[in-house]
Amino acid sequence: MEESKELTEALGAIDDIVDRLGKLIISIAHSNDDFICTECLHTVHELYVIMRKYAREEDADRIYEEFKEITGRYIDD
Secondary structure, three states, X not given: OHHHHHHHHHHHHHHHHHHHHHHXXXXXXXXXXXXXXXXXXXXXXXXXXXXXXXXXXXXXHHHHHHHHHHHOOOXXX
């Protein structure tokens, strides 16, 4: 039982981290909706690589598409 509780807590922590990464990516997108700076794009790309590794595929895809809608750029440009 103790292992199950620890696993549940660890998975919850990962979900929280993934959620925070997604919010940071979208926040950067909104801050750069007219013109996205090169360093911002690099930062978003690095955050997205981490997010993609741990996020559910549909969540990562949603952030990718939302970033594109806001900025007109792809995260991996």
